[in-house]
Amino acid sequence: MSAETRPTPDPLAETPPTVPVRTAAVIPAAGRGVRLGPGAPKALRALSGTPMLVHAVRAMANSRAVSLVIVVAPPEGVAEVSALLSDYALPERTDFRVVPGGETRQESVRLGLAALPEDVTTVLVHDAARPLVPVDTVDAVVEAVRAGAPAVVPALPLADTVKEVEPVAGGGPEPVVATPVRARLRAVQTPQGFDRAALVRAHETVPVDGEGATDDAGMCETLGLPVVVVPGHAEAFKVTRPLDLVLAEAVLARRRANDGY
Ligand code: C5P
Numbered sequence: 001m002s003a004e005t006r007p008t009p010d011p012l013a014e015t016p017p018t019v020p021v022r023t024a025a026v027i028p029a030a031g032r033g034v035r036l037g038p039g040a041p042k043a044l045r046a047l048s049g050t051p052m053l054v055h056a057v058r059a060m061a062n063s064r065a066v067s068l069v070i071v072v073a074p075p076e077g078v079a080e081v082s083a084l085l086s087d088y089a090l091p092e093r094t095d096f097r098v099v100p101g102g103e104t105r106q107e108s109v110r111l112g113l114a115a116l117p118e119d120v121t122t123v124l125v126h127d128a129a130r131p132l133v134p135v136d137t138v139d140a141v142v143e144a145v146r147a148g149a150p151a152v153v154p155a156l157p158l159a160d161t162v163k164e165v166e167p168v169a170g171g172g173p174e175p176v177v178a179t180p181v182r183a184r185l186r187a188v189q190t191p192q193g194f195d196r197a198a199l200v201r202a203h204e205t206v207p208v209d210g211e212g213a214t215d216d217a218g219m220c221e222t223l224g225l226p227v228v229v230v231p232g233h234a235e236a237f238k239v240t241r242p243l244d245l246v247l248a249e250a251v252l253a254r255r256r257a258n259d260g261y
Contacts, residue, residue, distance in 0.1 A: 024068040024120045025060035026112035029128035030101025043128040048252040054088045055131030061094040062135040065142040068095045072108040075100035106212030110203045125216045126191035133236035140230045141193035150198040151220040154232035155186035189236040192217050
């Protein structure tokens with residue numbers, strides 16, 4: 001090809017995208033976690049000697065995409081949680097901030113979002129109560145948001161069949177109302193991932209009703225935004241009951257044996 005016929009290079013074609021892509025994780029950890037029984041607040045319970053919250057923060061920071069983690073702590077516990085995070089080794093490339101939470105999880109997430117710097121475009125919301133989510137799951141959620149989904153949830157198929165019932169006050173036998181087709185059901189986990197503007201709009205629009213929303217993706221659904229599912233992971237289970245602590249310790253022991261985690 002002669003110099004005359006060579007197509008003129010398009011200067012724009014070689015310019016990398018200029019839209020900043022910065023991902024932050026918000027960890028609501030302002031709950032009391034009464035179902036675990038008496039003792040320290042759930043997020044501060046130790047798993048293999050390290051507080052559950054520290055495991056959850058590390059799980060987010062393990063993703064190279066996550067450059068900031070905002071922990072939402074009980075208002076009276078902000079200083080304690082800040083001190084705790086500085087006591088444990090956390091990856092240097094990730095910043096941490098601790099902000100006071102609210103009365104409900106929904107309010108705590110909203111307060112975490114309010115603390116995000118302007119340049120954050122993708123937000124993960126992750127329960128402190130899911131300390132062991134593997135990094136591959138976190139990365140899959142981030143990638144799906146970056147690929148254009150406004151809201152992404154990791155989820156798993158169910159082993160149990162699910163019945164919808166009419167609750168009966170006083171604990172009598174509850175009539176079954178419906179049996180959804182199990183193959184169409186998914187149990188959702190965290191981190192859930194969002195386009196920041198979409199999640200902020202959801203929190204500005206959906207009022208706190210009673211105990212508030214327990215699922216940020218559900219708030220986006222209320223707004224009519226598409227929500228997509230990526231594969232979750234068995235180790236992203238929620239530590240809710242005393243037996244979950246035993247399972248979490250077992251997972252950590254296996255990781256230590258396998259790779260010195
Ligand atoms: O109580 P539950 O396990 O559903 O709480 C889910 C998450 O929301 C937990 O990580 C808990 O610390 C957090 N939460 C919060 N602020 C509240 C209540 C719960 O950050 N007021």
